[in-house]
Amino acid sequence: MPYELFYWTGLQGRGEFVRLALEEAGADYIDVAREPATKGFGTEAMLQILESAREPHIPFAPPFLKDGDLIVPHVANILMYLGPKLHLAPKDEKLRYVANGLQLTITDMVAEVHDTHHPISGNLYYDEQKKAAKARSADFLRSRLPKFMNYFERVLQQNPSGAKHAIGDKLSYVDLSLFQLIEGLHYAFPRAMKGFATRYPALAALHESVRERPNIARYLASKRRVAFNEDGIFRHYPELDQDPD
Amino acid sequence: MPYELFYWTGLQGRGEFVRLALEEAGADYIDVAREPATKGFGTEAMLQILESAREPHIPFAPPFLKDGDLIVPHVANILMYLGPKLHLAPKDEKLRYVANGLQLTITDMVAEVHDTHHPISGNLYYDEQKKAAKARSADFLRSRLPKFMNYFERVLQQNPSGAKHAIGDKLSYVDLSLFQLIEGLHYAFPRAMKGFATRYPALAALHESVRERPNIARYLASKRRVAFNEDGIFRHYPELDQDPD
Numbered sequence: 001m002p003y004e005l006f007y008w009t010g011l012q013g014r015g016e017f018v019r020l021a022l023e024e025a026g027a028d029y030i031d032v033a034r035e036p037a038t039k040g041f042g043t044e045a046m047l048q049i050l051e052s053a054r055e056p057h058i059p060f061a062p063p064f065l066k067d068g069d070l071i072v073p074h075v076a077n078i079l080m081y082l083g084p085k086l087h088l089a090p091k092d093e094k095l096r097y098v099a100n101g102l103q104l105t106i107t108d109m110v111a112e113v114h115d116t117h118h119p120i121s122g123n124l125y126y127d128e129q130k131k132a133a134k135a136r137s138a139d140f141l142r143s144r145l146p147k148f149m150n151y152f153e154r155v156l157q158q159n160p161s162g163a164k165h166a167i168g169d170k171l172s173y174v175d176l177s178l179f180q181l182i183e184g185l186h187y188a189f190p191r192a193m194k195g196f197a198t199r200y201p202a203l204a205a206l207h208e209s210v211r212e213r214p215n216i217a218r219y220l221a222s223k224r225r226v227a228f229n230e231d232g233i234f235r236h237y238p239e240l241d242q243d244p245d
Numbered sequence: 246m247p248y249e250l251f252y253w254t255g256l257q258g259r260g261e262f263v264r265l266a267l268e269e270a271g272a273d274y275i276d277v278a279r280e281p282a283t284k285g286f287g288t289e290a291m292l293q294i295l296e297s298a299r300e301p302h303i304p305f306a307p308p309f310l311k312d313g314d315l316i317v318p319h320v321a322n323i324l325m326y327l328g329p330k331l332h333l334a335p336k337d338e339k340l341r342y343v344a345n346g347l348q349l350t351i352t353d354m355v356a357e358v359h360d361t362h363h364p365i366s367g368n369l370y371y372d373e374q375k376k377a378a379k380a381r382s383a384d385f386l387r388s389r390l391p392k393f394m395n396y397f398e399r400v401l402q403q404n405p406s407g408a409k410h411a412i413g414d415k416l417s418y419v420d421l422s423l424f425q426l427i428e429g430l431h432y433a434f435p436r437a438m439k440g441f442a443t444r445y446p447a448l449a450a451l452h453e454s455v456r457e458r459p460n461i462a463r464y465l466a467s468k469r470r471v472a473f474n475e476d477g478i479f480r481h482y483p484e485l486d487q488d489p490d
Binding site (some may be wrong): 053054055056057058059060064070071072073074076077080081094097098100101104105108111115119120121123124129132135136139143148151154155158159160167 | 298299300301302303304305306309315316317318319321322325326339342343345346349350353356360364365366368369374377380381384388393396399400403404405412
């Protein structure tokens with residue numbers, strides 16, 4: 001039975017971190033909200049689960065994964081669940097908590113990226129909170145972006161098995177998520193990301209190596225990959241971008 | 246060997262969610278930063294790990310747990326790791342992903358509570374971002390707080406084993422974290438939390454039942470429990486609080 005991934009249509013968003021793992025592994029999955037309502041899929045099918053009064057384990061928000069009866073919500077949780085099944089997690093069980101820790105730091109950074117354009121409320125339009133967005137973005141680019149990137153660069157550089165992967169000497173879902181994070185940052189903040197490869201050589205090399213993996217390259221060129229846009233997490237608003245210090 | 250918990254001193258913060266699980270289980274643990282530097286502990290010992298150039302698996306930030314050589318960062322990850330060892334997680338492995346999903350929703354809400362007083366930057370003082378804090382808090386109390394609380398109330402009400410616990414018919418670390426979340430919300434937003442027990446009866450009952458557990462009651466009355474204060478996540482700034490709609 002295929003995995004069922006539930007996420008909003010029309011944007012990459014948080015669902016994309018899960019899609020990359022499923023695509024790299026060549027897993028059989030249905031991107032439920034994007035499939036036709038006439039076949040019982042579509043956004044309506046997702047909302048039915050979210051609003052269900054009988055489901056014993058309801059998710060708070062998309063994305064969530066359904067594997068048979070089990071509903072697994074939250075990106076890091078989905079990846080921790082899928083990782084071993086897709087051969088994208090360390091074999092050593094203890095290292096799976098290391099992988100999950102790295103993924104949760106990616107989660108935190110993604111939330112901060114989101115809040116650069118929505119610092120006050122997800123219920124207001126960007127234009128209604130632009131002044132606060134400028135202040136938050138300036139702080140993010142000056143302080144948080146380098147802090148996170150220095151950290152992930154250290155993670156790669158201090159990996160005893162070499163700087164090609166976040167953990168051990170094999171690709172894991174963490175590497176795929178780092179690719180997506182860097183890809184999104186390049187899209188949203190091209191000025192701030194100038195000189196990225198010089199400042200963070202191991203991260204830049206990882207980013208390139210993931211992009212060139214056959215299944216990932218095929219996916220990125222397919223219609224299944226939604227383009228970055230201003231409905232997602234990573235939004236390109238030139239007025240929020242700035243050159244690095 | 247005792248577990249070693251690493252977290253900032255002087256505040257409950259995110260570390261408190263881990264402490265409650267360790268205390269409920271009567272686990273042997275060292276709250277490293279609070280112990281004397283003369284014995285090799287203290288905040289300095291925590292910073293040494295964070296800044297280590299040799300450690301293979303560095304955390305991004307506190308809290309993190311050390312169990313022998315393994316370093317496990319992030320609250321939800323620590324609790325997922327400790328849960329089965331402390332008998333505070335479901336026995337069914339699949340349900341552990343349900344527990345982790347709930348814990349990650351708590352994590353998200355905690356981050357939103359933090360951002361009510363720091364919507365622009367953790368590098369600025371509250372007073373420097375007070376206007377944005379007021380706007381964000383108003384939105385949080387009007388929209389997000391009821392959304393999260395309605396969700397957790399539904400989780401309890403839809404639990405096929407009864408509304409006393411978040412998962413199954415036994416206490417889990419998720420119940421302990423819900424206690425801490427509600428406790429913190431009462432401290433930070435006493436006006437917004439008026440009528441809480443009427444609106445969310447199952448959550449209010451869970452909150453009371455956790456408080457009365459012998460190990461928790463003993464811990465809350467001990468010196469190990471730091472009082473809520475304006476250095477933590479849950480801060481009482483009366484100007485940010487408001488009555489429910």
